[in-house]
Amino acid sequence: MTVSARTLNDFAGLWQLERRIVQDDGTTAQFSGTARWLPDGDRLRCVEEGTLRINDSAPMVGQQVYVWDDDLHVYFADGRPFHRVPPTGGETGHWCAPDQYDGTYDFTAWPVFTVTWRVNGPRKSYRMVTRYTASENASLRGISRL
Numbered sequence: 001m002t003v004s005a006r007t008l009n010d011f012a013g014l015w016q017l018e019r020r021i022v023q024d025d026g027t028t029a030q031f032s033g034t035a036r037w038l039p040d041g042d043r044l045r046c047v048e049e050g051t052l053r054i055n056d057s058a059p060m061v062g063q064q065v066y067v068w069d070d071d072l073h074v075y076f077a078d079g080r081p082f083h084r085v086p087p088t089g090g091e092t093g094h095w096c097a098p099d100q101y102d103g104t105y106d107f108t109a110w111p112v113f114t115v116t117w118r119v120n121g122p123r124k125s126y127r128m129v130t131r132y133t134a135s136e137n138a139s140l141r142g143i144s145r146l
Contacts (some may be wrong), residue, residue, distance in 0.1 A: 003107050005087035008044055008070050010110075011037040014135040017048060024125040028110065029054040035132060044068045089113075093145045 019031035033050015045065045051059045063079040072085035083092045086105055094101040099121025106114045111134035119125050 001108055002111070003088045006072070006085070006107055007087070008068060008072060011046070011068065012044060013037060013130045016135065017050065017130055017132050019128060019130040021126055021128045027055060037068065040067060042070065098122050
């Protein structure tokens with residue numbers, strides 16, 4: 001199957017996200033919420049917001065911010081590099097001493113896509129799968145970049 005190369009503008013707007021995290025010790029977590037890719041100069045700022053539930057615990061509100069550039073490089077909010085998104089999907093990675101993050105982007109069901117991270121190291125050891133689904137409300141998706 002041929003997958004079209006994604007560009008930065010393909011991500012602009014509102015997405016629903018569902019994330020499942022399974023620790024190697026069996027602990028599970030679910031994160032449900034939204035991801036908004038919003039204009040930030042010549043980049044897009046991705047703001048993920050939602051509710052995290054670990055096992056049967058009370059839900060917690062969480063937020064994470066990333067910045068994406070035209071070459072699909074992803075940075076943490078403080079400017080540190082994270083990884084590069086493969087435009088047609090595939091593998092990526094990030095070394096965060098002493099842990100290795102191995103990721104895979106899957107764009108075959110666009111405008112739904114998944115990102116899977118396998119994290120291994122002495123501090124962290126888990127698998128995380130996030131499913132992003134484009135908002136059906138075109139007015140919320142149609143954010144044009146300046």
